[in-house]
Amino acid sequence: MELYLIRHGIAEEHQPGLKDEERSLTTEGRQKTEKVAQRLVKLGLKFDLILTSPLVRAQQTAEILIAAGLSSQLETSDHLSFEGDINSWLKDWLEPRKYTQKNQIALVGHEPCLSSWAEILLWGEAKDRLLLKKAGMIGIKLPDDASPLGRSQMFWLTPPKYLL
Amino acid sequence: MELYLIRHGIAEEHQPGLKDEERSLTTEGRQKTEKVAQRLVKLGLKFDLILTSPLVRAQQTAEILIAAGLSSQLETSDHLSFEGDINSWLKDWLEPRKYTQKNQIALVGHEPCLSSWAEILLWGEAKDRLLLKKAGMIGIKLPDDASPLGRSQMFWLTPPKYLL
Numbered sequence: 001m002e003l004y005l006i007r008h009g010i011a012e013e014h015q016p017g018l019k020d021e022e023r024s025l026t027t028e029g030r031q032k033t034e035k036v037a038q039r040l041v042k043l044g045l046k047f048d049l050i051l052t053s054p055l056v057r058a059q060q061t062a063e064i065l066i067a068a069g070l071s072s073q074l075e076t077s078d079h080l081s082f083e084g085d086i087n088s089w090l091k092d093w094l095e096p097r098k099y100t101q102k103n104q105i106a107l108v109g110h111e112p113c114l115s116s117w118a119e120i121l122l123w124g125e126a127k128d129r130l131l132l133k134k135a136g137m138i139g140i141k142l143p144d145d146a147s148p149l150g151r152s153q154m155f156w157l158t159p160p161k162y163l164l
Numbered sequence: 165m166e167l168y169l170i171r172h173g174i175a176e177e178h179q180p181g182l183k184d185e186e187r188s189l190t191t192e193g194r195q196k197t198e199k200v201a202q203r204l205v206k207l208g209l210k211f212d213l214i215l216t217s218p219l220v221r222a223q224q225t226a227e228i229l230i231a232a233g234l235s236s237q238l239e240t241s242d243h244l245s246f247e248g249d250i251n252s253w254l255k256d257w258l259e260p261r262k263y264t265q266k267n268q269i270a271l272v273g274h275e276p277c278l279s280s281w282a283e284i285l286l287w288g289e290a291k292d293r294l295l296l297k298k299a300g301m302i303g304i305k306l307p308d309d310a311s312p313l314g315r316s317q318m319f320w321l322t323p324p325k326y327l328l
Contacts, residue, residue, distance in 0.1 A: 043326055112321040121291040131305070141295070146319040156240040157321040162207055 001099050002155075003121075004047065004106040005114040006065070006136040009033035011057035021055045021081075032160055033061055033135045035100035039163040047071040048099075052108040053080035062108040072104065080109040086117045090148070101144045114138065121130070124150030135160040165263050167285075167316075168211065168270040169278040169302040170229070173197035175221035185219045185245075196324055197225055197299045201232035203327040204221045211235040212263075216272040217244035225299070226272040235270065244273040250281045254312070278302065288314030299324040 009028030022094065025033065050071045052062035058080070066074050079089040099105065107114070116126035118138045132138060139156030142148040172194030178184065189197065214235045218225035222244065230238050243253040263269065279288035282302045296302060303320030304309070306312040 030165050090327050123287055123291065127287060131317050133220065133319075153295050154321060155297075155323060157318060158326070159319060162320065162322070 001101050001103040001105065002126075003140050003142060003152075004045075004104065004156075005021075005118055005132070005140070006061065006106055006108045007111055007114055007132050007134050007136055008053075008055075008061040008108060009036075009064075022055050023055075025057055025060045029134070030060070030064065032127045032164070033064045033088060034068070036071060036135050036160050037065050039055075040065075040070055041068050045070060046104065047073075048103050048104040049073040050106045050108060051075050051077050051080065051093075053110060054078060055081060055110070058108045058110065062150045063105065064159040065108070080107060080113070082110055082113060084109070084113050085119075086120050087149075118151070120152070120155065120161040121148050121152040122154055130131075130158070131159075133159040133161075138155060165269065165306050166264050166319075167304045167306060168209075168320075169270065169282055169296070169304070170225065170270055170272045171275055171278055171296050171298050171300055172217075172219075172221040172225040173200075173228075173299040177299075187219075187221050189221055189224045189298060192293040193298070194224070194228065196328070197228045198232070200299050200327045201229050201234060204229075204234055205232050209234060210268065211237075212267045213237040213239060214270045215239050215241050215244065215257075217248075217274060218242060219274070222238060222274065229270065229272070244249040244271060244277070245298045246274055246277060248273070248277050248281075251313075252283050253281075258325040261317060264313045282318065283312070285312050286314070286318055286324075295322060295323075296321070297323040297325075 009025045011023045011025055012070040038100050053060045056077050115132045119126040121140055138157045141153045143151050175189055181287045185291045207212045213225050216222045218240050241292045279294040283290040285304055300323045305317045
């Protein structure tokens, strides 16, 4: 199966009285994410499901992807918030789902979590060697058998500027 | 500095009497590579130099990139043919050139050589975890100081279908 790791768009700055998890996308962040979503539609992308972090900026990013028609299914998972651990996500979320090699799932979340997950899938450990911009994405092909950890392959990594 | 590793386009099949190094791009391979080159121009890419493998299909790919206006400088290096070793290339080719962090160099070559070079730059060893299609490319940012081996970062990996 294919996993698409998508980082949320540009969000408002930290402010006194504004909880981090409540920060929203800025107007620019919203517009850029919409353009990226439209380009993904043009490229023929379609996800069986979009799974998002519960934080507002990720939820809003995921809703933009849904509104563009990239998927009709949206779920939220705490596994995708900052402290998310890929081993727990694989065991508690992915494995029970019985997805097949034909499935395409998008995960909307945060850095450095997403690029660490990608490196662990590819290489078995995270070394901060992938640059994932806001509204950028990583495409990873998971093996059909056995654990994907250290055995997956990357076919796509793009900043949003190459999708506008 | 930034390195762009570009795989040659689709080439004719192996045939009796046709040496591997003399295989040319097919009509489809030429057309697709031209479209990729045009898209790279639209995205604002520009290379200080395109360095290519001496094999015909790589040379032809590099010439298409030059014709599109992506660079005015073309060089050939045996380091980029099949048996090319990145340590030798760094020592014998790159280091004496004194490129700065502002430079952008494109390397046109073959698989599995290019994705192995990318993995060695990122993680220090090659494990076949990157999928680089014909006429696809990888973008890598080299650190400004010391050796890039195991210390570089990837900002782009794309198959040609997302550039057409």
